Amino acid sequence: MANLILILGDQLSHRLSALEGADKDNDLVVMAEVHSEASYTNHHRKKLVFIFSAMRHFADALEEDGWRVHYQRYHPDNPAQSIEQVIAELAREYQPERVITTECGEWRLHEQISRSHKTLGIPVEIRPDTRFVCNIDEFDRWAEGRKQLRMEFFYREMRKKTGLLMTSEGQPEGGKWNFDTDNRKKWAGKPPAPAPFREEPDAITTEVIELVNEYFSEYFGTTEGFHYAVTAEQALVALAHFIDFALPCFGDYQDAMSDNEDWLFHSILSPYLNTGLLDPMEVCEEAVRAWHAGRAPLNAVEGFVRQIIGWREFVRGIYWLLMPGYARENRLGNSRELPWFYWTGDTKMRCMHKAIDATARNAYAHHIQRLMVTGNFALLAGVKPEAICDWYLAVYIDAFDWVELPNTLGMVMHADGGYLGSKPYAASGKYIQRMSDHCQNCHYRVQDATGDRACPFNSLYWHFIDRHREDFANNPRMTMMYRNWDKQKSERREALRARADWVLANIETL
Numbered sequence: 328m329a330n331l332i333l334i335l336g337d338q339l340s341h342r343l344s345a346l347e348g349a350d351k352d353n354d355l356v357v358m359a360e361v362h363s364e365a366s367y368t369n370h371h372r373k374k375l376v377f378i379f380s381a382m383r384h385f386a387d388a389l390e391e392d393g394w395r396v397h398y399q400r401y402h403p404d405n406p407a408q409s410i411e412q413v414i415a416e417l418a419r420e421y422q423p424e425r426v427i428t429t430e431c432g433e434w435r436l437h438e439q440i441s442r443s444h445k446t447l448g449i450p451v452e453i454r455p456d457t458r459f460v461c462n463i464d465e466f467d468r469w470a471e472g473r474k475q476l477r478m479e480f481f482y483r484e485m486r487k488k489t490g491l492l493m494t495s496e497g498q499p500e501g502g503k504w505n506f507d508t509d510n511r512k513k514w515a516g517k518p519p520a521p522a523p524f525r526e527e528p529d530a531i532t533t534e535v536i537e538l539v540n541e542y543f544s545e546y547f548g549t550t551e552g553f554h555y556a557v558t559a560e561q562a563l564v565a566l567a568h569f570i571d572f573a574l575p576c577f578g579d580y581q582d583a584m585s586d587n588e589d590w591l592f593h594s595i596l597s598p599y600l601n602t603g604l605l606d607p608m609e610v611c612e613e614a615v616r617a618w619h620a621g622r623a624p625l626n627a628v629e630g631f632v633r634q635i636i637g638w639r640e641f642v643r644g645i646y647w648l649l650m651p652g653y654a655r656e657n658r659l660g661n662s663r664e665l666p667w668f669y670w671t672g673d674t675k676m677r678c679m680h681k682a683i684d685a686t687a688r689n690a691y692a693h694h695i696q697r698l699m700v701t702g703n704f705a706l707l708a709g710v711k712p713e714a715i716c717d718w719y720l721a722v723y724i725d726a727f728d729w730v731e732l733p734n735t736l737g738m739v740m741h742a743d744g745g746y747l748g749s750k751p752y753a754a755s756g757k758y759i760q761r762m763s764d765h766c767q768n769c770h771y772r773v774q775d776a777t778g779d780r781a782c783p784f785n786s787l788y789w790h791f792i793d794r795h796r797e798d799f800a801n802n803p804r805m806t807m808m809y810r811n812w813d814k815q816k817s818e819r820r821e822a823l824r825a826r827a828d829w830v831l832a833n834i835e836t837l
């Protein structure tokens with residue numbers, strides 16, 4: 328045999344760099360469901376089903392395409408419990424010339440694979456992951472020498488590079504790079520939100536659901552109602568479903584939240600993009616085609632394209648630029664444990680309950696729930712970054728370290744000093760009231776900041792502003808908040824502090 332080609336669970340693309348130039352007759356593709364990867368955090372059970380099922384379908388597709396595949400199915404007693412052990416066993420058995428793989432999406436595993444040639448005694452070739460618009464070296468070059476790394480400027484470079492939504496004169500379509508000011512509408516039930524794309528479990532997925540229910544019964548969430556796509560063909564149908572039914576309103580209601588609708592007008596494509604079932608450029612090109620055909624407005628399509636070639640590529644660049652130290656950042660000095668209701672949804676705060684409940688059922692919550700509800704609460708309450716990062720990594724079907732970590736540690740917790748935002752996304756209950764109908768069904772009163780029934784977000788917001796004066800008072804984007812805090816009467820400030828202290832001391836009862 329010539330080579331072992333290692334393909335990981337988020338590398339399910341036929342055009343993966345590790346497969347380039349490989350010899351179907353002599354090389355052996357290796358894929359493995361291993362205990363160490365399945366259990367290093369409290370993964371949502373739907374996430375485990377999705378990844379194992381998509382891996383099994385991909386392995387079958389490779390075999391149908393003529394590849395030789397060694398596939399290890401999960402069993403807790405498998406002798407090989409880690410990727411390294413699987414490779415070591417096969418290397419002993421087949422004596423390959425080398426191991427070939429593609430850069431993985433996590434520093435922890437990247438370290439292990441990078442070192443593995445020492446124990447294996449054969450070369451391990453790690454190829455760049457070409458499934459992104461911007462590769463790691465290109466991002467490093469873009470970042471070099473810049474005082475501040477801002478997504479918006481990076482995004483413009485990516486627009487120019489890809490030509491997406493660019494005129495033939497090299498100008499942004501519609502005369503503006505960004506139409507976000509059009510994208511902040513509250514949703515009041517109309518137009519109706521489309522039902523999400525559903526793919527009923529086939530025999531492979533059903534078998535995986537049984538496996539996960541048997542061996543991962545203590546893990547977060549449920550396998551019930553699993554409806555995600557698990558092949559590239561199905562993911563393309565999910566993309567078409569989004570373009571037809573949700574994209575036209577994606578922009579308008581991008582920041583909206585609802586008490587009754589889990590998915591609103593979001594694409595629900597992140598699981599497929601992150602595992603390689605969909606290609607980011609093909610997704611963006613489809614959306615741009617819909618705009619050209621008059622099937623979706625520019626504010627929606629630009630907003631959607633920005634999320635993918637802007638935010639998604641930017642956070643990946645930040646991750647690889649700053650790891651491994653990045654994961655240890657805690658610039659706001661937070662030390663609080665994660666409140667238990669993050670795992671149970673058992674809280675009287677309606678917005679938190681709704682976001683966590685949807686997360687437990689679907690392994691999904693949309694961006695604004697992640698950022699402005701569960702994230703905002705963790706920021707205001709001063710939860711330890713590592714605890715909240717571990718939660719996000721566990722509970723979402725699309726969560727992989729390279730994308731989860733910068734979003735949580737950076738965008739939400741501002742623990743990195745501000746790579747993902749020039750000011751923290753801290754907000755009081757007023758924001759949640761403005762963008763949703765949660766508050767009208769809540770035990771707490773959003774109009775109150777003090778008193779027993781006052782919305783906890785309100786006093787916590789001022790407590791956050793007050794306790795981080797040294798961190799933010801000189802930030803020009805925060806001046807107004809400090810002015811507002813300072814001009815309140817001292818008794819009012821004391822009452823707000825007292826309410827927030829009570830909230831923090833009794834956080835598990837909220």
Ligand SMILES: Cc1cc2nc3c(=O)[nH]c(=O)nc-3n(C[C@H](O)[C@H](O)[C@H](O)COP(=O)(O)OP(=O)(O)OC[C@H]3O[C@@H](n4cnc5c(N)ncnc54)[C@H](O)[C@@H]3O)c2cc1C
Pocket residue numbers: 592593594595596597598600601631634635638639640642692693694695697698702719720723725726727730731732734735738739
């Ligand atoms: C605290 C926190 C944690 C997050 N963790 C993850 C994660 O583990 N994995 C993940 O893919 N996204 C993560 N995000 C980003 C974003 O919330 C999800 O990508 C999005 O909710 C996925 O749902 P969707 O496909 O319906 O997205 P849409 O709203 O339809 O957006 C379209 C696509 O844009 C991309 N995108 C949008 N925003 C971001 C972003 N901030 N970073 C990266 N890509 C983005 C995604 O690929 C997404 O599929 C996180 C955001 C926050 C605030």
